[in-house]
Amino acid sequence: MAESLVLIPGLACTARLFEPQIAALGAGRTIVLAEHALDDSIAAIASRLLRAAPDRFALAGLSMGGYIAMEVMRQAPERVERLALLDTSARPDTPEASRDRERLIALAQAGRLEEIHAALWPRLVHPDHRNDPDLQAVLLDMMRDTGPDAYIRQQRAIMARADSRISLPVIEIPTLVLVGEGDAITPIEIAREMAEMIEWASLVVIPGAGHLSTLEQPERVTHALQLWLNQD
Numbered sequence: 001m002a003e004s005l006v007l008i009p010g011l012a013c014t015a016r017l018f019e020p021q022i023a024a025l026g027a028g029r030t031i032v033l034a035e036h037a038l039d040d041s042i043a044a045i046a047s048r049l050l051r052a053a054p055d056r057f058a059l060a061g062l063s064m065g066g067y068i069a070m071e072v073m074r075q076a077p078e079r080v081e082r083l084a085l086l087d088t089s090a091r092p093d094t095p096e097a098s099r100d101r102e103r104l105i106a107l108a109q110a111g112r113l114e115e116i117h118a119a120l121w122p123r124l125v126h127p128d129h130r131n132d133p134d135l136q137a138v139l140l141d142m143m144r145d146t147g148p149d150a151y152i153r154q155q156r157a158i159m160a161r162a163d164s165r166i167s168l169p170v171i172e173i174p175t176l177v178l179v180g181e182g183d184a185i186t187p188i189e190i191a192r193e194m195a196e197m198i199e200w201a202s203l204v205v206i207p208g209a210g211h212l213s214t215l216e217q218p219e220r221v222t223h224a225l226q227l228w229l230n231q232d
Helices: 015-025 042-052 064-075 095-109 113-124 133-159 164-170 188-197 218-229
Strands: 005-008 031-033 057-062 080-086 175-180 201-206
Touching: 005 015, 005 064, 015 031, 015 133, 015 218, 042 064, 042 133, 057 064, 057 218, 064 080, 064 133, 064 164, 080 218, 095 113, 095 133, 113 133, 164 188, 175 188, 175 218, 188 201, 201 218
Parallel strands: 005 031, 005 057, 057 080, 080 175, 175 201
Antiparallel strands: none
Protein backbone atom coordinates (compact mmCIF):
# COMPACT_ATOMS: atom_id res chain seq x y z
CA MET A 1 0.00 0.00 0.00
CA ALA A 2 1.43 3.36 -1.02
CA GLU A 3 1.70 6.16 1.51
CA SER A 4 -1.45 8.15 2.23
CA LEU A 5 -1.94 11.46 0.45
CA VAL A 6 -3.68 14.44 2.05
CA LEU A 7 -4.96 17.06 -0.39
CA ILE A 8 -5.90 20.61 0.63
CA PRO A 9 -8.04 22.61 -1.83
CA GLY A 10 -7.85 26.35 -2.37
CA LEU A 11 -10.22 29.14 -1.42
CA ALA A 12 -13.85 28.35 -2.30
CA CYS A 13 -12.76 25.02 -3.79
CA THR A 14 -13.84 21.46 -3.06
CA ALA A 15 -12.64 17.98 -3.98
CA ARG A 16 -13.45 18.81 -7.60
CA LEU A 17 -10.26 20.88 -7.74
CA PHE A 18 -8.31 17.62 -7.53
CA GLU A 19 -10.78 15.34 -9.30
CA PRO A 20 -8.39 14.33 -12.13
CA GLN A 21 -5.54 13.70 -9.69
CA ILE A 22 -7.69 11.69 -7.28
CA ALA A 23 -8.81 9.47 -10.15
CA ALA A 24 -5.24 8.92 -11.36
CA LEU A 25 -3.45 8.57 -8.01
CA GLY A 26 -6.05 6.78 -5.91
CA ALA A 27 -5.31 3.19 -6.90
CA GLY A 28 -3.64 1.47 -3.94
CA ARG A 29 -3.42 4.71 -2.00
CA THR A 30 -5.57 6.33 0.68
CA ILE A 31 -6.44 9.90 -0.31
CA VAL A 32 -7.81 12.24 2.34
CA LEU A 33 -9.36 15.60 1.49
CA ALA A 34 -8.71 18.16 4.19
CA GLU A 35 -11.66 20.06 5.70
CA HIS A 36 -10.77 23.72 5.29
CA ALA A 37 -14.14 25.48 5.49
CA LEU A 38 -15.04 25.24 9.19
CA ASP A 39 -12.38 27.41 10.85
CA ASP A 40 -11.35 31.04 10.51
CA SER A 41 -7.60 30.67 11.05
CA ILE A 42 -4.91 28.77 9.18
CA ALA A 43 -3.60 27.34 12.45
CA ALA A 44 -7.01 25.93 13.38
CA ILE A 45 -7.51 24.42 9.92
CA ALA A 46 -4.08 22.75 10.15
CA SER A 47 -4.89 21.38 13.59
CA ARG A 48 -8.16 19.93 12.31
CA LEU A 49 -6.31 18.35 9.39
CA LEU A 50 -3.79 16.73 11.72
CA ARG A 51 -6.53 15.26 13.91
CA ALA A 52 -8.13 13.60 10.87
CA ALA A 53 -5.00 12.59 8.95
CA PRO A 54 -3.08 9.29 9.13
CA ASP A 55 0.00 9.15 11.36
CA ARG A 56 2.28 9.70 8.36
CA PHE A 57 1.32 11.09 4.98
CA ALA A 58 2.28 12.99 1.84
CA LEU A 59 0.78 16.48 1.77
CA ALA A 60 -0.25 18.63 -1.19
CA GLY A 61 -2.07 21.96 -1.16
CA LEU A 62 -3.03 24.45 -3.84
CA SER A 63 -3.18 28.20 -3.17
CA MET A 64 -4.90 28.53 0.24
CA GLY A 65 -4.15 24.83 0.58
CA GLY A 66 -0.47 25.66 0.34
CA TYR A 67 -0.75 28.16 3.20
CA ILE A 68 -2.31 25.40 5.31
CA ALA A 69 0.31 22.86 4.24
CA MET A 70 3.09 25.16 5.41
CA GLU A 71 1.32 25.57 8.75
CA VAL A 72 1.08 21.78 9.05
CA MET A 73 4.83 21.69 8.56
CA ARG A 74 5.22 24.07 11.49
CA GLN A 75 2.87 22.16 13.77
CA ALA A 76 3.86 18.55 13.02
CA PRO A 77 6.76 18.25 10.56
CA GLU A 78 7.55 14.74 11.78
CA ARG A 79 4.27 13.43 10.33
CA VAL A 80 4.77 14.67 6.75
CA GLU A 81 6.81 12.43 4.44
CA ARG A 82 6.76 14.69 1.39
CA LEU A 83 5.31 18.10 0.53
CA ALA A 84 3.80 19.64 -2.61
CA LEU A 85 3.09 23.36 -2.81
CA LEU A 86 0.96 24.15 -5.86
CA ASP A 87 0.25 27.66 -7.13
CA THR A 88 0.80 29.21 -3.71
CA SER A 89 3.01 31.63 -1.80
CA ALA A 90 4.96 31.66 1.44
CA ARG A 91 4.47 35.41 1.81
CA PRO A 92 1.89 37.01 4.11
CA ASP A 93 -1.04 38.97 2.73
CA THR A 94 -0.21 42.48 1.56
CA PRO A 95 -2.33 45.44 2.73
CA GLU A 96 -3.61 45.84 -0.83
CA ALA A 97 -4.62 42.17 -1.03
CA SER A 98 -6.36 42.39 2.33
CA ARG A 99 -8.36 45.41 1.17
CA ASP A 100 -9.43 43.47 -1.91
CA ARG A 101 -10.47 40.55 0.33
CA GLU A 102 -12.58 42.87 2.47
CA ARG A 103 -14.45 43.97 -0.64
CA LEU A 104 -15.04 40.34 -1.61
CA ILE A 105 -16.20 39.54 1.93
CA ALA A 106 -18.75 42.35 1.66
CA LEU A 107 -20.07 40.80 -1.57
CA ALA A 108 -20.26 37.38 0.10
CA GLN A 109 -22.15 38.85 3.05
CA ALA A 110 -24.66 40.18 0.54
CA GLY A 111 -24.95 36.74 -1.07
CA ARG A 112 -23.43 37.95 -4.35
CA LEU A 113 -21.18 34.96 -5.08
CA GLU A 114 -21.70 35.25 -8.84
CA GLU A 115 -20.20 38.74 -8.75
CA ILE A 116 -17.18 37.44 -6.84
CA HIS A 117 -16.73 34.73 -9.45
CA ALA A 118 -17.01 37.21 -12.32
CA ALA A 119 -14.45 39.52 -10.72
CA LEU A 120 -11.90 36.81 -10.04
CA TRP A 121 -12.30 34.54 -13.07
CA PRO A 122 -10.01 36.42 -15.53
CA ARG A 123 -7.06 36.19 -13.10
CA LEU A 124 -7.62 32.58 -12.07
CA VAL A 125 -6.92 30.86 -15.37
CA HIS A 126 -4.48 31.04 -18.25
CA PRO A 127 -5.65 33.41 -21.03
CA ASP A 128 -6.21 30.37 -23.28
CA HIS A 129 -8.89 29.10 -20.86
CA ARG A 130 -10.86 32.27 -20.15
CA ASN A 131 -13.52 31.26 -22.67
CA ASP A 132 -13.85 27.69 -21.37
CA PRO A 133 -17.47 27.43 -20.15
CA ASP A 134 -17.01 23.99 -18.58
CA LEU A 135 -14.06 25.09 -16.46
CA GLN A 136 -15.88 28.27 -15.49
CA ALA A 137 -18.92 26.25 -14.44
CA VAL A 138 -16.80 23.96 -12.25
CA LEU A 139 -15.32 26.94 -10.43
CA LEU A 140 -18.70 28.58 -9.88
CA ASP A 141 -20.21 25.30 -8.66
CA MET A 142 -17.38 24.90 -6.14
CA MET A 143 -17.97 28.43 -4.87
CA ARG A 144 -21.69 27.77 -4.48
CA ASP A 145 -21.00 24.49 -2.69
CA THR A 146 -18.63 26.29 -0.32
CA GLY A 147 -21.24 28.95 0.42
CA PRO A 148 -20.85 32.53 1.67
CA ASP A 149 -20.28 31.79 5.37
CA ALA A 150 -17.41 29.37 4.74
CA TYR A 151 -16.00 31.69 2.07
CA ILE A 152 -15.85 34.51 4.60
CA ARG A 153 -14.12 32.28 7.17
CA GLN A 154 -11.57 31.23 4.58
CA GLN A 155 -10.85 34.81 3.54
CA ARG A 156 -10.37 35.84 7.18
CA ALA A 157 -7.95 32.96 7.66
CA ILE A 158 -5.98 33.89 4.55
CA MET A 159 -5.73 37.55 5.54
CA ALA A 160 -4.20 36.66 8.92
CA ARG A 161 -1.79 33.99 7.66
CA ALA A 162 1.81 33.94 8.84
CA ASP A 163 4.91 34.72 6.83
CA SER A 164 6.08 31.19 6.06
CA ARG A 165 9.35 32.17 4.43
CA ILE A 166 11.21 31.95 7.74
CA SER A 167 10.22 28.30 8.18
CA LEU A 168 10.95 27.02 4.67
CA PRO A 169 14.72 26.46 5.11
CA VAL A 170 14.11 23.86 7.84
CA ILE A 171 12.03 21.63 5.55
CA GLU A 172 14.08 18.51 4.81
CA ILE A 173 11.71 16.24 2.89
CA PRO A 174 11.13 15.80 -0.86
CA THR A 175 9.23 18.92 -1.89
CA LEU A 176 7.52 19.82 -5.15
CA VAL A 177 6.90 23.49 -5.90
CA LEU A 178 4.57 23.69 -8.89
CA VAL A 179 3.14 26.72 -10.66
CA GLY A 180 1.21 27.44 -13.84
CA GLU A 181 3.32 29.46 -16.25
CA GLY A 182 0.46 31.94 -16.60
CA ASP A 183 -0.43 32.16 -12.89
CA ALA A 184 -1.31 35.82 -12.29
CA ILE A 185 -2.02 35.40 -8.56
CA THR A 186 1.08 33.51 -7.38
CA PRO A 187 3.43 33.91 -10.35
CA ILE A 188 6.58 32.01 -11.20
CA GLU A 189 8.90 34.30 -9.26
CA ILE A 190 6.95 33.55 -6.06
CA ALA A 191 7.27 29.81 -6.69
CA ARG A 192 10.96 30.16 -7.44
CA GLU A 193 11.46 32.02 -4.17
CA MET A 194 9.97 29.10 -2.24
CA ALA A 195 11.91 26.47 -4.16
CA GLU A 196 15.20 28.26 -3.53
CA MET A 197 14.51 28.35 0.22
CA ILE A 198 13.90 24.57 0.49
CA GLU A 199 17.01 22.46 -0.01
CA TRP A 200 15.13 19.38 -1.24
CA ALA A 201 12.71 21.24 -3.50
CA SER A 202 12.18 20.91 -7.22
CA LEU A 203 10.41 23.60 -9.22
CA VAL A 204 7.97 22.58 -11.97
CA VAL A 205 6.34 25.14 -14.27
CA ILE A 206 3.22 23.90 -16.05
CA PRO A 207 2.74 25.31 -19.58
CA GLY A 208 -0.73 26.48 -20.52
CA ALA A 209 -1.93 26.79 -16.93
CA GLY A 210 -2.82 29.67 -14.65
CA HIS A 211 -3.70 29.51 -10.96
CA LEU A 212 -5.98 26.46 -11.33
CA SER A 213 -3.31 24.19 -12.75
CA THR A 214 -4.87 20.92 -11.54
CA LEU A 215 -7.95 21.55 -13.70
CA GLU A 216 -6.36 23.50 -16.55
CA GLN A 217 -3.59 20.97 -17.29
CA PRO A 218 -4.61 17.87 -15.30
CA GLU A 219 -2.36 15.37 -17.06
CA ARG A 220 0.77 17.48 -16.66
CA VAL A 221 0.07 18.18 -13.00
CA THR A 222 -0.73 14.53 -12.33
CA HIS A 223 2.54 13.47 -13.95
CA ALA A 224 4.48 15.90 -11.75
CA LEU A 225 2.72 14.57 -8.67
CA GLN A 226 3.43 10.96 -9.66
CA LEU A 227 7.14 11.72 -9.97
CA TRP A 228 7.05 13.47 -6.59
CA LEU A 229 5.25 10.59 -4.91
CA ASN A 230 7.82 8.14 -6.28
CA GLN A 231 10.81 10.26 -5.29
CA ASP A 232 13.17 8.67 -2.76
